[in-house]
Amino acid sequence: MLFSLGFLVLYFVLFVLLLGLWWFREERPIPPLAEFPSVSILIAARNEEEHIITCLQAIDRLHYPKEKLEVLVGDDRSTDRTRALVEAYQQQFPYVRCHAITYDVPGTKGKANVLAQLARLATSNFFFITDADIEVSPLWVETLLRQVTDRTGIVTGITTTKGSGLFNRLQTLDWLYNLGLMQVVADRGVAVSTMGNNMLVAREAYEAVGGFESIPFSVTEDVQLFKQVLQKGYKTANVYSAQVLALSLPAPNVMTLLHQRRRWMRGSVHLPWYMLLLFVLHSAYYPVWLPFFLHTSVEIWLGIFCAKVVVQGLFVHLCLRRVGRKTNWPDLFLLEIYLLVSGFILIIYFFLPVKIRWKGRLY
Structure with a gap:
């Protein structure tokens, strides 16, 4: 229980920090090319x-x-x-x-x-x-x-x-x-x-x-x-x-x-350790969050779920805005379901003893 709670607090603190940095991001001015190399x-x-x-x-x-x-x-x-x-x-x-x-x-x-x-x-x-x-x-x-x-x-x-x-x-x-x-x-x-x-x-x-x-x-x-x-x-x-x-x-x-x-x-x-840590932290959210449900009320459980959807949705909205795309808000909720389902399936699939198929070849 304490581990799950600590993890969730760490997750939200880190994610809100990332959201703040993304929200107030300023483009660094880059001078135009002085010449056009081959x-x-x-x-x-x-x-x-x-x-x-x-x-x-x-x-x-x-x-x-x-x-x-x-x-x-x-x-x-x-x-x-x-x-x-x-x-x-x-x-x-x-x-x-x-x-x-x-x-x-x-x-x-x-x-x-x-x-x-x-x-x-x-x-x-x-x-x-x-x-x-x-x-x-x-x-x-x-x-x-x-x-x-x-x-x-x-x-x-x-x-x-x-x-x-x-x-x-x-x-x-x-x-x-x-x-x-x-x-x-x-x-x-x-x-x-x-x-x-x-x-x-x-x-x-x-x-x-x-x-x-x-x-x-x-x-x-x-x-x-x-x-x-x-x-x-x-x-x-x-x-x-x-x-x-x-x-x-x-x-x-x-x-x-x-x-x-x-x-x-x-x-x-092969990623740098800090990127691998961020990846693991992000992927571990639901494996930690779902057991937390067994030790708390439905209201708190749903509140945490909604908080993640809102914070994540704002982040994705900024991603779309930075490339000139409009946000389809219902898709942001469906994205959470997509990430939840695909994440669990992928974790299981990753450890299966099967080869990777890529461009018609197996690796």
Whole structure:
């Protein structure tokens, strides 16, 4: 009883603090680019015939000199028309090149292998990494570049899902909510994490760690690279704004969502200890809160539940406002149910002795 009560007090004190920091957040002024350096956009693609052209069309809408762009698409042994579509597209857009990935660099698998090979082909000092099912915003490249200093290794934008259905909308809120929590910490000048579908990696930092082929393999190759870059003494930055908001396809069903989140949970072991602690504290809320019900009244139990929904809802509302989106208030209540149900299922699923399915492969 005392442990549960102490945990709940700690949780709300911490969350109200995070909400206050998010509420009174002030954007740090960043000077515009003095010049436009050449950049390389790296995209790993495996059986993405339904999405790759939409991805490339979004890149073509970038407000960045096309003569400064090279887009390298790695076709990871696709069995559909991915490669043919990219090769046809590049006839009209010569800054796009498709490369067939036919072997694995020792020490790598999957996406890490593709990116390792594309990085060897890249000619610029800045690698922008995104996924084949992502639509980047027009100011993506310029805005991330504005965060670069002499010792910057990685700059990370934000991503959420698109789609109008309830399941899709709840995934959108979930992404923006968790990225908002990370941003509050990052705003204090503390390294948090990165996202492999929306990141800038400086060539200097990438080569300092030896590239993907020289770091321990992980199904979350982006977080592993982030960890190695930090260990080399490079700085990182996170940007939470509409200018870098990328749109991803939502998980189409619950099973796909579970595989995705289980992979992310595997990657969480590579997070800095303070981010891992925040993640554990946040995930442990309901396992602690529900037993507390056995020792208190229904009124207090419901009051605590409503307090969490209100505080969390305000935080998510600010997340949406920062990227220029309107709040659908009923969804904020449904988000709590979504987090409760998916959280319990995921905790059980995480410890099952089954492999992670990702891009048609098992890890």
